[in-house]
Amino acid sequence: MIYIGKKPKQYYKNILMMVDLGMHEQIFAELSQLVPVGATILDLGCGEGALSQRLVDNGYKVYSVDKNSGYFKCVGSTFIEVDFDKQGELNAFIAKHEESFDAVIGIEVIEHVENQWEYIRGLKRMCKTGGHLFVSTPNTQSWLSRLQFLRTGRFHQFSDPDLEYGHISPVTLWELDVILKASGLSKIKSIGVGTLPPLYFTSVKTIIASLIGLLLRPFMNGQVDDWCVLSICRK
Numbered sequence: 384m385i386y387i388g389k390k391p392k393q394y395y396k397n398i399l400m401m402v403d404l405g406m407h408e409q410i411f412a413e414l415s416q417l418v419p420v421g422a423t424i425l426d427l428g429c430g431e432g433a434l435s436q437r438l439v440d441n442g443y444k445v446y447s448v449d450k451n452s453g454y455f456k457c458v459g460s461t462f463i464e465v466d467f468d469k470q471g472e473l474n475a476f477i478a479k480h481e482e483s484f485d486a487v488i489g490i491e492v493i494e495h496v497e498n499q500w501e502y503i504r505g506l507k508r509m510c511k512t513g514g515h516l517f518v519s520t521p522n523t524q525s526w527l528s529r530l531q532f533l534r535t536g537r538f539h540q541f542s543d544p545d546l547e548y549g550h551i552s553p554v555t556l557w558e559l560d561v562i563l564k565a566s567g568l569s570k571i572k573s574i575g576v577g578t579l580p581p582l583y584f585t586s587v588k589t590i591i592a593s594l595i596g597l598l599l600r601p602f603m604n605g606q607v608d609d610w611c612v613l614s615i616c617r618k
Contacts, residue, residue: 384580384581384582385580385581385582385583385584386578386579386580386582386583386584386585387584387585388584388585389585390403390404390578390585391404393407393433394433395407395433395434395436395437396433396436396440397456398431398432398433398436398456398457399430399431399433400433400434401430401431401433401491402434402490402491402519402577402611403576403577403578403579403610403611404577404578404610405576405577405578406490406519406576406577406610406611407433407434407437409574409576409577409613410434410488410490410517410519410576410613411434411437411438411441413517413574413613413615414438414486414488414515414517415441417486417515417571417615418443418485418486418515419485420441420442420443421442421443421444422443422444422485422486423443423444423445423446423483423484423485423486424438424443424444424445424446424484424485424486424487424488425445425446425448425480425483425484425486425487425488425509426438426445426446426447426448426460426488426490427448427487427488427489427492427506428448428449428467428489428490428491428492428495429447429448429449429455429457429462430449430454431454431455431456431457432447432455432456432457432460432462433457434488434490435447435457435460436456436457436458436459436460438460439457439458439459439460440459445457445459445460445461446460446461446462446463446484447460447461447462447463448462448463448464448465448476449462449464449465450464450465450466450467450468451464452464463476467492467495467496473505474505477505477508477509480509481508481509482508482509482510482511482512483509483511484509484510484511484514485510485511485514485515486510486514486515486516486517487506487509487510487514487515487516487517488516488517488518489502489506489516489517489518489519490517490518490519491519491520491521491611492518493518493520493552493554493559494520494521494540494541494549494550494551494552494553494554495549495550495551495552496551496552497551497552499552499554499558499559499562500562500565500566503516503518503562503563503566503568504566506518507566507567507568507618510618511618512618513617513618514617514618515571515615515616515617515618516563516568516614516615516616516617516618517613517614517615518559518563518613518614518616519576519611519612519613519614520554520559520611520612521538521539521540521541521550521553521610521611521612522539522556522575522577522579522606522609522610522611522612523538523539523540523541523553523554523555523556524555524556524605524606524607525539525579525606525607525608525609525610526579526581526596526599526600526603526607526608527539527579527583527589527592527596528540529596529599529603530592530595530596530599538553540553541553556573556605556606556612556614559573559612559614560573560614563614563616567618568616568617568618569616569617569618570614570615570616571615571616571617572614572615573606573612573613573614573615574609574612574613574615575606575608575609575610575611575612575613576609576610576611576612576613577609577610577611578609578610579608579609579610580608581593581596581597581600581608582597
């Protein structure tokens with residue numbers, strides 16, 4: 384597979400999808416197989432509300448949470464403003480909504496929080512017994528991330544410029560599995576999501592990286608492709 388050119392911005396009903404190319408479609412495809420229509424879903428860290436809108440349009444009852452209501456554009460979900468940077472405010476929200484949701488989704492949020500273990504425990508508390516958790520994060524073990532780490536000692540999407548949009552806590556898929564298991568969650572599966580094929584030609588630098596990556600690919604294990612990873616669990 385090959386991708387050529389700069390990735391375009393994606394919109395769902397004029398709402399910006401603040402994730403990598405194709406992610407919302409992939410996440411919804413997985414969720415719709417496990418969570419019945421009409422179920423109550425928490426979209427924690429919803430951004431402008433593109434995924435919330437997709438869920439509402441497909442018959443789900445959605446509660447959307449983020450720290451700035453001014454950006455929210457979804458119609459049909461219940462928006463709740465919570466400042467994740469204030470631990471007391473987040474803890475109060477979690478305590479108020481324990482065992483409240485059939486599914487809890489945290490898409491591209493865990494890399495923004497200071498304590499990833501507490502974050503997962505909080506998601507679990509808000510999920511009903513038998514419900515599902517969907518957690519995604521940048522893929523630190525992709526071929527591109529491995530090459531960047533080899534050259535700079537830092538994972539892809541976790542360099543100084545990434546601090547501007549809050550990427551402070553890289554988490555490997557192995558570490559995420561450890562956290563989920565230790566939190567008492569039953570993992571269903573992990574998959575790659577987003578767009579990062581073996582041949583990723585967006586600049587001269589990525590062309591060179593792709594070719595080096597192809598040479599080293601026989602020595603790589605794990606989730607080599609895909610921009611992000613998605614873990615799906617049951618409580």
